[in-house]
Amino acid sequence: MATHPVRPTTQIQTVVGLDPVVTDALRSHLAEIADSAVLSIVEEVPSYAGAWSGRMGEVIRNAVQLALGGFLTLATRLDAEAPRAPAIEGAYQLGRGEARQGRTVEALLAAYRIGARSSWHHMSDVAVEAGVAAGQLARFAELVFAYIDELSAASVAGHTDELESSGRVRQRNLERLARALLTGAPADAVNAAAERADWEPPGALTALVLPESQVSHALTALDQTTLQPDDVPGLPEGHASLLVPSTGSATARPTLLSALRGTDAVVGPSTPWLEVGASHRRAVRCAALGLSGLVDTDDHLAALVLGADADARADLRARVLAPLADLRPSTAEKLTDTLRSWLLNHGRREAVAEELFVHAQTVRYRVGQLREVYGDRLEDPAFVLDATLALA
Known part of the structure; x- marks a missing residue:
């Protein structure tokens, strides 16, 4: 020996x-x-x-x-x-x-x-x-x-x-486990990876995206079994990902958000632990919105939906605004703003006037112009839905 x-x-x-x-x-x-x-x-x-x-x-x-x-x-x-x-x-x-x-x-x-x-x-x-x-x-x-x-x-x-x-072996096994979770490996392979890493699967996992400089600070406030994947594709430059275990109870998310106060973490939804890849993808998409401070993705679902396919949204906007294409650019811009406000305020003239900083009579005039251009489509639920999504 x-x-x-x-x-x-x-x-x-x-x-x-x-x-x-x-x-x-x-x-x-x-x-x-x-x-x-x-x-x-x-x-x-x-x-x-x-x-x-x-x-x-x-x-x-x-x-x-x-x-x-x-x-x-x-x-x-x-x-x-x-x-x-x-x-x-x-x-x-x-x-x-x-x-x-x-x-x-x-x-x-x-x-x-x-x-x-x-x-x-x-x-x-x-x-x-x-x-x-x-x-x-x-x-x-x-x-x-x-x-x-x-x-x-x-x-x-x-x-x-x-x-x-x-410690080195276990750390490598934990990194492999995190990578398997985020790359959509089969459930039996992920379970085997968890067993090799001596990691007890929790009830749920929540993905975070945060600046690399804040990882150490965040880890001190999080569950000690939090996973830290390396070489995660799609992350913004200078950012890292964490997978935080939780019970999935009603109090778990407020507790997590409280622990992360003071960081610029983007907090994905809580998901069953084998489905944390979906939480990670949402957190990455929300990070791309450019929001600052602690961000709860649950508070930005509409923005995430609207930004899911930027090209499709651009095509939808072009189709909705096509009837205004022959107008002078300044007129088209004013009518576009009016149409957006009119849709979001459900046709309430005073609310539209307040939002656009114009007189209510001006709003009435512009809506009249819109009716001339769009006709009955302004009352068509399908068009109203398309226009709301395109201009929101």
């Missing part, structure tokens, strides 16, 4: 050279000392409660025995450079395993402190009973704790490496 480079907190320089009688006595008690150390760990460190039985207890017990065996080998040598690779590698792999189990580095270091205390207590008793010299006992103690420092440094390195490695 390959070893991993570790920078221990303490370089072991102490030479002990234990008498073989002392060493044999210690080796004969090795399993008992290891079991006592593990018991102390599971009793005193909450994260290890219940770890005595089962596979994890066996893993910890083997790690402790390996460490103690390596220590005795070191303690019997007369040189300070005795090989420690197997124990160091074992400590490194233990650190990786503890990270995979979800234990913190603080819990790991606490286990080392308690294990070292318990091991020293029993090992010193055995060594004294076996007749270890006083000078050797002092060097023995120094070696024990220097050795534990080196092992704990290796375990911390393993713990850190595992978190970094697993």
Whole structure:
């Protein structure tokens, strides 16, 4: 097994050279000392409660025995450079395993402190009973704790490496999941991506489009399982997308909008999580309207409908205004404004006059002109609908 480079907190320089009688006595008690150390760990460190039985207890017990065996080998040598690779590698792999189990580095270091205390207590008793010299006992103690420092440094390195490695893998899986959601991948493929990313699907998702400079600020106020897709096509330059989980309840949207206050986010509709691509597309279209501040797409549905096909709307406008084409441009412009206001105000002359800043008699005159041009079409519901959409 390959070893991993570790920078221990303490370089072991102490030479002990234990008498073989002392060493044999210690080796004969090795399993008992290891079991006592593990018991102390599971009793005193909450994260290890219940770890005595089962596979994890066996893993910890083997790690402790390996460490103690390596220590005795070191303690019997007369040189300070005795090989420690197997124990160091074992400590490194233990650190990786503890990270995979979800234990913190603080819990790991606490286990080392308690294990070292318990091991020293029993090992010193055995060594004294076996007749270890006083000078050797002092060097023995120094070696024990220097050795534990080196092992704990290796375990911390393993713990850190595992978190970094697993974090990168999970982040890549989350990015793939977000991309699958936005590209319309089949439901079974998206569900598989969610499982690989260890991401629990919510009741609903809401897509946001916001400036990249505001993403970090927004994430601090949003659900921690929010997805952040990368390389999203169609986004305005300098913008990013977020997919925010929610319950889909009546209070979820007001809560989300409140959390985003102070940002320039465009908030798409809440959709079932597998359909969030539709929310994202609407948010992108609404962002293209050029609105400022926090934008709720639910408040701009008419503008989105009217802007859905700009070419079709332009053709519709040209067809509606065709009867005015032969008039002088200034007259055509005034009648166009009057027709628009007359439609939107349902023919209320005073409202039209107020909106256009003209006298009511002027409105009556212009409407008369429109009736001359359009005739009965002004009363045709189909034409009224076309003209309202074209001029709105």
